Every structure is written in C-alpha cells, then in structure tokens.
Amino acid sequence: MPTFSSKPYNPTPSVFNSWSSRAKRHPLLFFGMPFVLTMVGASFGLAQLTQTRYDHRDMRHRKVAKEEALGMEKNRRQFSLQEEYWRLQAQEEEEEEDWQQVRIERPPGVDQ
Template structure:
C-alpha cells in the first residue's frame, strides 16, 4: 500500500485488472458516476419500497380486522345495558371518592390558633 491508499500494480497486473469486470466497471464509474452508481441505487430503493408495501398492507389489514363494525344486535345490547348518568356520581367516581365512605369534617384548631374565617 502506498501513501495514497491505492494498491500498486505492475503494468501487467494493471492490464489484467482493466480487462476484468471490476476494472471495466471502475473505469465506467469514473466517467459517469450517477449512471453507474446513483441510478441503480435509487432504483433499488424504489423497488424495495414497492416490494415491502405488501408487508405493510398486511399490517394494516390485521389492524382493520380487530376494529370491526358494530352489528345492530350489539348496538341494541349496548343501549339496553347502559346505566343512568348522574353528574355528581360521575364527579365523585372520577375523583376516586365514590369508593370511600367519608364525610368532610373540620379539623379542630389548637389553642390560640385563628379560625381563618373571612
């Protein structure tokens, strides 16, 4: 290996390399890099994307199967089994207060403490 990083070849070896497929490709690549490297690379990306679209379609089809349209019978069952709505009950249920039976009781103040009555 020389300082430039290229391998030294004798004249005979260089002629043999230039006659090989790799040598011919290297020469063509130097003349027109997009045509011999960029275009095949871009076409590989596009074709790969097209080929993989079948796999992504399967993924979305499986997700669609999970979410099915409600039948009329299911809709009727949902309507009949619906519970009554009470705003106070929902408020306490969402706060987690419905599970506990308790009443708000004022904490007794110590001696000399103000009542903070406005």
C-alpha cells in the first residue's frame, strides 16, 4: 500500500491563497484601510443627509410675518376701537327697532 506524500496537494496557486498570504503580511492594508475609508465616507454621507433634513425642516417652519400668518393685506384700513364700538351700537339699534316680543302658545297640559 502506498503512503501519502507529506506535501499538500496544490497544483496551481489560487487567487485566494495569494490574497491570504498578503493579508497575513500586511493586516492593516487589507482590514484597517477599508474600515477607515468606510468610516470617513459614511461621515460625509451622513453630513449630506442631515443637511438635507435640516434644510427641508427650515423650509417648512420658516418665519412668517404676523400679517402673512393671519392672511391679511398690508393696505387694509386701520382698526379703531371707538369706530368699531359705534358700528356695533348702530347694528344693535337697528336690530332693536325691528324686534318684537311675541308670546308663544303653552304646551298642552301646562297650567297658567
């Protein structure tokens, strides 16, 4: 019975073997650099994303003038409390002139 040879069977060096040997010699190059590049790239990506978020929020919550918020025109007439009082008094007097007290019928079964 033949004995097994002490050399492992490796007819041609594969790509994996060559990368594996390089990674063993230079671990920083194959593991550290991709990690650092990922962290730096992610920080720039997140900065862009958060800036877009804050720009969108500022656009929705922008400061508006008091007249704009109430939907008022800038060339409106000035409000005078005294004139408003007189206007309401005139309306009240007009309503009092047309008003009449009318008695309604009592519901059935109710005594006077």
